[in-house]
Amino acid sequence: METHILVIDQGTTSTRSIVFDRNFTPVASAQREFPQSFPHPGWVEHDPRDLWETSLATMRDALARSGLTAADIAAIGIANQRETTVLWDRETGEPIAPAIVWQDRRTADLCNRLTAEGCEGLVAERSGLLIDPYFSATKIGWLLDNVPGARSRAERGALAFGTVDTFLLWQLTGGAVHATDATNAARTMLFDIHSGVWDEDLLRLFQIPATILPEVRDTAGAFGTAAATWLGREVPVLAMVGDQQASLVGQACFSPGLAKATYGTGAFMLLNTGDARPRSRHRLLTTIAYQWDGKRTYALEGSIFSAGSTVQWLRDSLGIITTAAESTRLAAEAADDQPVYLVPAFAGLGAPHWRSDARATLSGLTRGTTRREIARAALESVGYQTLDLLEAMRADMLDAGLEGAEAVIRVDGGMSDSDWTMQFIADVLGNPVDRPVVRETTALGAAFLAGWRAGLYGGPEEFARNWHLDRRFSPEMADDRRSSKIKGWRHAVAQALHAQD
């Protein structure tokens, strides 16, 4: 009986596969890490074969652990790290080079040049994005120009491009399907998010031949069939979705005004804007939240580069904690009267600043400062950065004459385990923060989309009714204390930015 869903969650540092039953309860999972490669400063690469092999291995392991067989699986859903770029040979399926990961900054000079030449308007208008090495377009161009023979092979139709979803689908279907979904296409900087097609002007600007591009399909829909070789029987692939959009779905943020924030290594906040595509005046991204039945729903997105990674820095570089959870205990014991600020610009600052040259600062130290105050400053930095994103989102919504973001934000990701941090976020936002019972929202979102399309489950309304609150964190901080803390943060950010000027 085809009663279960198998999800691949292919992330930046590890791949997981989870088997869900028809009520979206996870019944078995498997996880594998794979090597990260940093061949030069600012470069980040993955071996695309690792992404596929860990996907296959974890799918098989999760299925074996569930005690089920492929005959019990109604559909496969894929959620994936976004923007990461793969080029492969259509004949052999072999990648022509390592995947260039979303974090890779090697095309920064080209992006700066295009911005200086005034191309930002066209890019923002069509793709909803800012010109930045984060997105796929300049990564593809780099591969075409730097892998010997790549451009001419691409021009004669011998190469295929894909984000990770597309590469995994190609492998799963034995090269039969070269497709992506609208959420992933929206991250390439080559896609017209308004009409839902590859954009000829952007392709010309970034010098990308159309021959390499995948077909763009609905987020929930038919993507072909995984070959019987992999799981012992053919299984349809019925959903593909970028991981941050997957968690927006998993958090049941289907109505305009609903927002989610995922706190993992970095943090990503997405606000559902419905049919509206507000052009951000505060350096946020306009992106596709999901597409089904040919209809696109949009979102505003802000990304914070350092969230959980700031806690990892306390652990691995400073050595002042031994586990991530210890940061919470220390922060709770910190002296209240010490205004210590950590601006975690370890990899520059993301939205709304987009300053890759900014560097981290730790300020307000006195002779009495201990690791407690530093741990608290690290956790608080996540709250302040969330505030900066939320304020930018509200201002954009107001400018566009749209309803502002609803007061409640749904949170998930590893760091949402920290009650102290979630309470601080609620305090500094002056808004409630809701944490759901199920925090595997990325895989859950992909499972819902595939299960819905497989006919195992009703639509979004039914799924939304099954979203359950674990805990609401309500703001408790006094207004004057809140204002003075925010003022201190703004001052610290200004210092971090000016230090580079």
Ligand SMILES: Nc1ncnc2c1ncn2[C@@H]1O[C@H](COP(=O)(O)OP(=O)(O)O)[C@@H](O)[C@H]1O
């Ligand atoms: N109790 C906690 N307090 C603070 N940070 C935490 C806690 N638990 C996990 N983290 C942080 O959350 C991150 C892991 O979250 P996860 O969602 O698994 O990340 P990713 O998917 O990006 O790998 C780590 O960076 C870790 O430092």
Ligand SMILES: O=P(O)(O)OC[C@H](O)CO
């Ligand atoms: O793989 P994650 O969870 O770090 O997510 C990465 C994002 O999709 C990058 O845009």
